[in-house]
Amino acid sequence: SPAGDSWGIFTFLCAALCNLPALPALNCSEELGAGQSIQQTYDLTRYLEHQLRTLAGTYLNYLGPPFNEPDFNPPRLARAERVPSATVDLDLWRGLTDNARLAANYRAYSRLLCYLRVLDGQVGTAELRHRLAHFCASLQGLVLSIGGVMSSLGYPLPAGPAGPPAGPPEAPPAPNDFLKKMDDFWLLKELQTWLWRSAKDFNRLKKKVPPAVVTLRLEARGF
């Protein structure tokens, strides 16, 4: 399509200009790289959301009723507030800067990953352990992908748990089995909601950063 051709020419020129040592770093190749990785991050959230549906179904069945009932609608206990919530005021969400938007996602998934890893250690069946491990690996990939987008746009990564954690911070263990299951229920719920929210977050980011209709691999700077 004609639009694609002009983008191709533009990116070629951009890449050429960016490699001229005389010019100051235009960062355009990084921005175009970011555009591509925003798309990849978006795709990852969709993939994870799909994976989570199967995982959550299996896990809630493992927890048993009432957790696996579709109408189950418990009140949010205070202890559930530890899990980072995707819920946000509409106007506030709209007004987030790119940096704030990305940072919120980065922080949320980092912490959710921590909690999930704890879960992984405790879970009963082999099938669940396998699924959880797979999901954690994909979620780790998402965190890294978001980090990559932030770096390529020149934003600092938020401080906090990014690597393998010792354990979730300030987490008093649940006093009984039922409350432990409630914790698990809310963890999965928040994770699901975050993945829905992230799709929207990355849609917004896609519009801001120019789309990379790039066939040239700009990451390889030895060009």
Next chain:
Amino acid sequence: DSPVQYERVGADVTMKCGSMDWDAAVTWTANGTDIDESRLNGSYLILKNVDLTQSGQYSCYEGSSWHLKYQTSLRVGTPPREPVLMCRSNNYPKGFYCSWHLPTPTYIPNTFNISVIHGTKEMVCEKDAVPKNRCHIRYLQLFSTVKYKVTLTVTNALGKNFTTLTFDEFAIVKPDPPESVVAKPVPNNPRRLEVSWQNPSSWPDPESFPLKFFLRYRPLILDQWQHVELSDGTSHTITDAYAGKEYIIQVAAKDNDIGTWSDWSVAVHATPWTEEPKHLTTEAQITETTSASTSSFMAPPTTKICDKGAMVGSGAMAVCWTAGLVVAAYSVLFI
């Protein structure tokens, strides 16, 4: 104004003539017509197993004086069955609306009361003027993990009933169908149809909440639809249409990530471009040549050039204009 008395279909109704004694002589009328004495038990009117046709104005007159002693308006109906409630967000992320109706009529007035609870908070669902039986809510927060619980209670003089819906914010997202669907043939392409449409106008923010689309099309003569899913853009060119066959085309929309597909849009019809037959009928040929030679000021019909294709697009208009100019120039030469 006489009081209203509500009774269930099938009930036995006993009407007393006000404060008159049981053995008083009275006459009852229903909508002005005298009621036969066989229906009376003393001065009481007995209506057994009432049905809807017995609704009306009942009056009781003292025997000799014809004084009106008692009057009532009887309304026969039923208590409400469980109402049907539906909630939907066609304007995500602004909010959602709920609409309801009764599966069977009650034949008497009903009042509806709707309550929306989100976690611990009670939200107000603002009633719409038109249509009735509909209310809308604005979201205060987005991406909520807590479900919404909507309870609709319907009450009338004979009873009450209710229904409840519990749902997540994402589950009820369903856009309206795409608007202004247009299908045009593509000149010189007998197997193509160009389809374009617009986002539904009720969808407030297609930039941040993009829609994806589903197109279906088939020739009128076949039952089997062909489908195309489009993740962006509001147009598509069908390239495998059967030449010369009229097509029916519809489009549906969905938020890219959440919710369900809209209903299908209004159907549009279009036929791919077909080449004009090279030979004209002899009658038409004679008319053409006659008019060209005899009239200098009257332009021969330009419709032949401009008629290509079922629809007139801007390209065809340019051809018309050019043809018009050529003819005008030619005509001037004849002066």
